[in-house]
Amino acid sequence: xxxxELYFGPQHLGMVxxxxxxLNVEGDRIKKADANPGYLHRGFxxxxxxxxxxxxxxxxxxINVVEPDHxxxxxxxxxxxLAGIExxxxxxxxxxxxxxxxxxxxxxxxxxxxxxMLGFDTVAQWAMYHRDLILDLFxxxxxxxxxxxxxxxxxxxxxxxxxxxxxIINTLHSIGGKVPDYNATFFENRLFEKRAxxxxxxxxxxxxxxxxxxxxxxxxxxxxxxxxxxPYAAYDQVEWKVHTRNDGxxxxxxxxIRDEMIESVHMIFNLIDNMPxxxxxxxxxxxxxxxxxxxxxxxxxxxxxxxxxxxxxxxxGGDKPYRVHFRTPSYSHGLTILEKVLVGxxxxxxxxxxxxxxxxxxxxxx
Amino acid sequence: xxxxxxxxxFKSPAKMGHKYSLHAIxxxxxxxxxxxxxxxxxxxxxxxFGVIPVATPRQANxxxxxxxxxxxxxxxxxxxxxxxxxxxxxxGFGSCPINGGMYWDSYNTIKKLDKYIPIDGWIxxxxxxxxAIFVAVTHLWTLIDKDMANGYxxxxxxxxxxxxxxxxxxxxxxWPPLFS
Amino acid sequence: xxxxxxxxxxxxDKVKITITDNIMIINIDKNGIVTILSFLKNxxxxxxxxxxxxxxxxxxxLEIIYIVSAYMDNDHExxxxxxxxxxxxxRIPRDKPNFMTVxxxxxxxxxxxxxxxxxxxxxxxxHPRLTPLFLELEYEVPPFRKDFDTRxxxxxxxxxxxxxx
Numbered sequence: 001x002x003x004x005e006l007y008f009g010p011q012h013l014g015m016v017x018x019x020x021x022x023l024n025v026e027g028d029r030i031k032k033a034d035a036n037p038g039y040l041h042r043g044f045x046x047x048x049x050x051x052x053x054x055x056x057x058x059x060x061x062x063i064n065v066v067e068p069d070h071x072x073x074x075x076x077x078x079x080x081x082l083a084g085i086e087x088x089x090x091x092x093x094x095x096x097x098x099x100x101x102x103x104x105x106x107x108x109x110x111x112x113x114x115x116x117m118l119g120f121d122t123v124a125q126w127a128m129y130h131r132d133l134i135l136d137l138f139x140x141x142x143x144x145x146x147x148x149x150x151x152x153x154x155x156x157x158x159x160x161x162x163x164x165x166x167x168i169i170n171t172l173h174s175i176g177g178k179v180p181d182y183n184a185t186f187f188e189n190r191l192f193e194k195r196a197x198x199x200x201x202x203x204x205x206x207x208x209x210x211x212x213x214x215x216x217x218x219x220x221x222x223x224x225x226x227x228x229x230x231p232y233a234a235y236d237q238v239e240w241k242v243h244t245r246n247d248g249x250x251x252x253x254x255x256x257i258r259d260e261m262i263e264s265v266h267m268i269f270n271l272i273d274n275m276p277x278x279x280x281x282x283x284x285x286x287x288x289x290x291x292x293x294x295x296x297x298x299x300x301x302x303x304x305x306x307x308x309x310x311x312x313x314x315x316x317g318g319d320k321p322y323r324v325h326f327r328t329p330s331y332s333h334g335l336t337i338l339e340k341v342l343v344g345x346x347x348x349x350x351x352x353x354x355x356x357x358x359x360x361x362x363x364x365x366x
Numbered sequence: 367x368x369x370x371x372x373x374x375x376f377k378s379p380a381k382m383g384h385k386y387s388l389h390a391i392x393x394x395x396x397x398x399x400x401x402x403x404x405x406x407x408x409x410x411x412x413x414x415f416g417v418i419p420v421a422t423p424r425q426a427n428x429x430x431x432x433x434x435x436x437x438x439x440x441x442x443x444x445x446x447x448x449x450x451x452x453x454x455x456x457x458g459f460g461s462c463p464i465n466g467g468m469y470w471d472s473y474n475t476i477k478k479l480d481k482y483i484p485i486d487g488w489i490x491x492x493x494x495x496x497x498a499i500f501v502a503v504t505h506l507w508t509l510i511d512k513d514m515a516n517g518y519x520x521x522x523x524x525x526x527x528x529x530x531x532x533x534x535x536x537x538x539x540x541w542p543p544l545f546s
Numbered sequence: 547x548x549x550x551x552x553x554x555x556x557x558x559d560k561v562k563i564t565i566t567d568n569i570m571i572i573n574i575d576k577n578g579i580v581t582i583l584s585f586l587k588n589x590x591x592x593x594x595x596x597x598x599x600x601x602x603x604x605x606x607x608l609e610i611i612y613i614v615s616a617y618m619d620n621d622h623e624x625x626x627x628x629x630x631x632x633x634x635x636x637r638i639p640r641d642k643p644n645f646m647t648v649x650x651x652x653x654x655x656x657x658x659x660x661x662x663x664x665x666x667x668x669x670x671x672x673h674p675r676l677t678p679l680f681l682e683l684e685y686e687v688p689p690f691r692k693d694f695d696t697r698x699x700x701x702x703x704x705x706x707x708x709x710x711x
Contacts, residue, residue, distance in 0.1 A: 037679065037680060038678075038679060038680035038681065038682070041680040041681070043689060043690075043696070045690065046689060046690055046694075046696055047696070050696070050697070208592055208593075208617055209653050209654075210653060210654050211593060211594060211652075211653075211654035213593075217617075221621055222617065222618050222621050223618065223621055223622055224617065224618055228624070229624050229628055229629055230568070230629055244621075297571075298569075299569060299613055299631050299633060301595075301631075308595070310595055310596065310613075312596060312598055312611065312613065314600055322600070323598075323600045323601075325596065325598040327595055327596040327613075331657065332654050332657075335656075335657040336653070336654045336656065336657060365680055
């Protein structure tokens with residue numbers, strides 16, 4: 001049989017996000033895959049050197065469009081570490097609740113993309129509707145549906161409005177009440193099992209060699225979660241568990257995502273119960289027009305919904321950053337692991353594997 | 367349907383066909399793609415306006431350019447736009463195609479998209495809500511009624527100016543000119 | 547952390563180590579990078595998180611930075627070693643930026659080195675595929691260096707193009 005070169009290019013019904021893969025196929029089996037990023041490159045790290053520390057917040061949240069909240073958090077943590085600012089207690093709890101809501105919304109978006117890829121349109125419509133209910137909560141708290149700019153160095157921008165905790169609890173109860181329907185329609189369906197079991201397998205040895213993080217590592221059995229290893233915000237003050245699966249294929253990764261979503265919902269209920277009822281939510285920072293941060297460097301990391309998100313930040317004593325470099329989880333998943341895992345699979349499974357590894361294109365290009 | 371609509375239909379059935387079945391091509395160009403799935407699923411249904419996503423450019427007549435455009439994406443956009451059959455309409459979504467937006471000083475984004483392909487309408491915002499897509503679609507209907515949505519005719523008449531602008535960015539292009 | 551510091555100081559010469567919070571910063575000469583990275587990988591620091599670069603235009607040098615951390619040995623509980631990040635820094639001259647690749651030690655270093663080649667102009671010897679990753683156009687000065695003025699470039703390149711009436 002002869003070999004063909006196909007472009008699984010940016011304009012394709014099976015591609016979510018602006019990303020392209022060049023495939024060498026023989027029949028239906030893939031022999032070689034080359035990822036081709038760069039369609040969304042804006043040069044963030046160069047733009048951030050031309051703006052002051054506070055002016056960078058609206059710019060930074062646009063790096064990952066599906067989940068902008070963890071990137072605001074990591075830039076804030078970097079600035080706080082360099083400047084030596086402490087966050088008050090109530091601010092830490094509000095940050096954790098906000099990030100867990102963002103995690104649930106981002107996983108529901110991934111579920112929409114994955115269910116559409118396999119053909120389960122009903123589950124895709126439910127997932128997008130429930131995500132819209134969570135975005136309504138964000139709109140009441142911060143004023144916008146997608147780009148919130150809520151976290152600032154020293155805490156959060158403003159306190160919860162009156163009666164907001166009850167609204168969170170009611171919304172999560174209405175989403176949680178649908179979980180048996182999700183299970184019966186999608187997660188326990190034998191068609192999903194046939195499509196996803198044994199596809200895109202990542203063994204433990206390969207995962208360590210190729211730099212896998214996040215749920216792709218948790219699906220091979222290791223309880224690797226930055227919220228337990230280096231706790232930040234209020235994660236060390238509530239009880240919660242890390243869920244793992246054992247096989248390392250697309251089926252295990254999706255089930256690990258589902259368990260993580262349910263654990264996040266229970267964690268939000270615990271955080272609301274343990275939160276201090278009154279207190280300040282942000283620490284005082286100097287005048288943002290003239291804020292100079294002492295020289296130094298720092299590396300901070302947190303756990304976004306895709307994996308380990310890190311930031312290397314260097315300051316030279318001025319009012320603008322000297323060098324900023326984001327370590328995003330989709331970089332090693334989308335450029336190294338995807339090329340190696342796709343060898344030997346069929347063309348119909350390219351979208352299946354790409355979304356089960358949770359590759360989001362704007363995070364790779366920045 | 368009231369009497370006005372019936373009169374319009376008898377006068378020009380072709381325009382009625384263009385307006386009420388705009389097939390949008392599925393191309394996630396930039397940031398704005400995050401507000402398109404909410405507008406095509408059940409909560410803000412776009413199919414009641416006649417808009418559904420289709421797979422290939424040969425079957426489409428609406429091109430929604432969501433968000434900023436980088437230089438690599440501009441090549442893909444020009445090739446997709448030239449493959450769509452006429453009459454075709456383009457809408458720029460977000461503040462970035464209008465004048466550069468938030469990335470006005472970036473070395474890799476296109477500042478004014480109007481210089482490279484013709485655009486019929488703009489939606490401002492960062493991000494615009496899903497209802498803004500429907501306001502743009504109804505506005506496009508009134509433009510089609512008055513014969514003012516002529517981007518594709520302008521591309522045909524002034525093709526050599528558009529092609530000269532495209533060649534200033536990329537050097538020589540890999541594909542031959544569309545209209546000689 | 548202190549015993550790791552003494553261990554490294556006794557095995558290598560010309561190193562300077564500082565420890566703050568959870569982070570150990572090692573400054574080493576550029577010929578010792580490959581040996582210290584394989585030494586750390588054999589002890590158990592198998593996760594290469596980042597390869598980055600800082601342009602020190604005043605000293606006329608480029609500083610290359612490697613950040614490694616450890617995966618969990620035991621699947622269910624973590625030890626003190628996994629909390630740490632180790633940053634290894636070295637400097638190369640800015641006029642002739644040639645360096646060697648670390649792909650033999652860490653396989654996922656390939657896209658990081660491709661990105662640094664394109665955006666800073668560093669040549670990595672031994673890398674199998676140093677083709678452009680993100681950029682489409684070609685620039686005379688690599689875009690992330692400090693002497694590339696991005697606002698001037700935008701004014702000269704994009705604003706001259708005439709609008710079509």
